[in-house]
Amino acid sequence: xxxxxxxxxxxxxxxxxxxxxxxxxxxxxxxxxxxxxxxxxxxxxxxxxxxxxxxxxxxxxxxxxxxxxxxxxxxxxxxxxxxxxxxxxxxxxxxxxxxxxxxxxxxxxxxxxxxxxxxxxxxxxxxxxxxx
Amino acid sequence: xxxxxxxxxxxxxxxxxxxxxxxxxxxxxxxxxxxxxxxxxxxxxxxxxxxxxxxxxxxxxxxxxxxxxxxxxxxxxxxxxxxxxxxxxxxxxxxxxxxxxxxxxxxxxxxxxxxxxxxxxxxxxxxxxxxxxxxxx
Numbered sequence: 001x002x003x004x005x006x007x008x009x010x011x012x013x014x015x016x017x018x019x020x021x022x023x024x025x026x027x028x029x030x031x032x033x034x035x036x037x038x039x040x041x042x043x044x045x046x047x048x049x050x051x052x053x054x055x056x057x058x059x060x061x062x063x064x065x066x067x068x069x070x071x072x073x074x075x076x077x078x079x080x081x082x083x084x085x086x087x088x089x090x091x092x093x094x095x096x097x098x099x100x101x102x103x104x105x106x107x108x109x110x111x112x113x114x115x116x117x118x119x120x121x122x123x124x125x126x127x128x129x130x131x132x
Numbered sequence: 133x134x135x136x137x138x139x140x141x142x143x144x145x146x147x148x149x150x151x152x153x154x155x156x157x158x159x160x161x162x163x164x165x166x167x168x169x170x171x172x173x174x175x176x177x178x179x180x181x182x183x184x185x186x187x188x189x190x191x192x193x194x195x196x197x198x199x200x201x202x203x204x205x206x207x208x209x210x211x212x213x214x215x216x217x218x219x220x221x222x223x224x225x226x227x228x229x230x231x232x233x234x235x236x237x238x239x240x241x242x243x244x245x246x247x248x249x250x251x252x253x254x255x256x257x258x259x260x261x262x263x264x265x266x267x268x269x
Contacts, residue, residue: 001159002157004181004182004183004184005137005140005180005181005183005184005186008137008140008209008212010255010257012255013255017255021254021255024229024231025134025226025229025231025254025259026134027133027134048134048136048137049135049137050136050183051136051137053137072205074255074257075209075251075256075257076140076209076212076257077209078209079140079186079209081180082181096156098156098157118208121157122142122144122145122149122150122153122207122208123207123208124142126157
């Protein structure tokens with residue numbers, strides 16, 4: 001079951017510029033900045049009263065974020081909902097007729113994650129996370 | 133000061149279909165479905181958890197912001213909205229930090245007084261601020 005909005009993923013071209021922007025807007029520093037080599041990106045996490053903003057900068061043009069920016073420009077990339085049990089929730093989504101990108105949870109930044117296919121969610125890339 | 137993430141706005145081609153989809157995804161009915169003349173749109177609002185909302189927006193005119201967005205980019209995530217205490221003051225502060233504004237002053241929106249920042253100065257993300265009607269301040 002979807003419990004809450006966990007975070008928004010935002011594709012950015014230059015993480016340093018984006019850090020300056022979000023620090024200025026939100027008045028807080030990022031919780032963390034890390035390299036995510038297997039996803040070909042660098043990520044910075046901000047928190048706004050319990051919801052995270054995940055800024056994602058590609059480190060190679062052929063990763064998901066690199067391709068997204070190439071085709072659509074920077075901007076909102078995905079929405080992530082928090083669930084209790086990633087594998088059970090992915091199965092429940094499939095039973096409701098929603099196509100999955102990930103049939104089972106895999107390791108992500110904030111816990112075990114799985115993506116739904118945006119073709120069956122009105123072109124919104126939706127991620128589910130079972131947090132650690 | 134930005135207090136919290138209030139909602140995420142999503143542009144959709146067909147509100148009835150999207151309401152059905154989000155009912156399945158979220159396992160609940162929308163809080164409300166209504167006209168949003170301020171954005172030339174029809175909106176359906178869902179609650180997710182206790183704190184945040186998902187706002188589905190269907191264009192109600194070809195010249196609307198949502199209509200133009202869908203024409204250029206297709207349906208998908210459209211804006212994010214942060215809740216603030218004092219709208220006019222907050223817009224002024226953002227301008228003082230070098231952020232271009234679409235609205236120099238708050239205007240009536242779905243959840244209260246709203247104002248948009250110019251995505252040209254927020255790295256392609258359309259950011260809305262809202263001062264909620266039921267806000268204590």
